[in-house]
Amino acid sequence: MTRTSFEMVTPMPYVALRQMMDEANAFGISSYEKGTRIAEFTDRVIEACAAYIPRKRSPMSSALVYRLDGAYTEVADDATAYGGPRVPHYRLSIVVVGPDPTGIDAEREWVRDFWAAPGPRTGLAGGYVNGLTEFDDAKLRSVHGSEPDRLAAIQAAYDPDNVFHHDANIVPADRGRALPESSGQVSS
Numbered sequence: 671m672t673r674t675s676f677e678m679v680t681p682m683p684y685v686a687l688r689q690m691m692d693e694a695n696a697f698g699i700s701s702y703e704k705g706t707r708i709a710e711f712t713d714r715v716i717e718a719c720a721a722y723i724p725r726k727r728s729p730m731s732s733a734l735v736y737r738l739d740g741a742y743t744e745v746a747d748d749a750t751a752y753g754g755p756r757v758p759h760y761r762l763s764i765v766v767v768g769p770d771p772t773g774i775d776a777e778r779e780w781v782r783d784f785w786a787a788p789g790p791r792t793g794l795a796g797g798y799v800n801g802l803t804e805f806d807d808a809k810l811r812s813v814h815g816s817e818p819d820r821l822a823a824i825q826a827a828y829d830p831d832n833v834f835h836h837d838a839n840i841v842p843a844d845r846g847r848a849l850p851e852s853s854g855q856v857s858s
Contacts, residue, residue, distance in 0.1 A: 699730075700774040701767045704785040708760040711735075714789030715762075722764075722784035728777055730767035733784070735760055753817060819843070 695701070708715055723733050739758035747756050764784050766777035818840060825832070826842035 699769055700771045702778045702781055703763060703765045704781050705763040708762055711760055718787040718789035725780055728768035731777060732765050734763040
């Protein structure tokens with residue numbers, strides 16, 4: 671039998687959960703993010719990273735690359751709200767964070783140019799909703815694939831008044847608003 675000396679999982683109030691991010695997201699900090707799924711870490715992807723990472727201006731900005739495989743691929747494509755096929759791939763998140771709101775426009779252009787560079791965008795369907803900073807119904811449908819209808823039903827059951835609507839919002843099913851069909855290409 672395995673014993674642990676401490677417990678890392680515990681119930682907590684929603685406000686306490688949100689407060690865990692306060693230090694990293696202090697009032698006045700500006701941010702913007704775009705991300706994409708990368709099937710293979712090719713020379714073109716490496717060249718794009720090498721060209722764009724040195725161009726960032728804020729020391730708080732970053733380009734994060736991580737691998738999704740193993741247990742991630744063992745979950746059925748439609749089992750969670752994470753959209754797209756559960757195939758091994760890399761995730762590239764290009765994030766601007768800066769304390770000066772006057773410099774955010776240039777940094778936002780850095781993110782958009784990096785994201786649009788040949789190499790990083792691979793056309794893999796799906797995405798990660800937490801990586802969206804500009805969202806509308808079409809983008810949400812492309813990220814969630816076939817899931818928005820199921821998520822809208824869950825939203826109607828647990829948040830029928832749509833209280834939590836300030837982020838990437840799935841409109842409750844009983845609101846009668848259908849999400850438009852998507853091309854499958856994510857432009858987070």
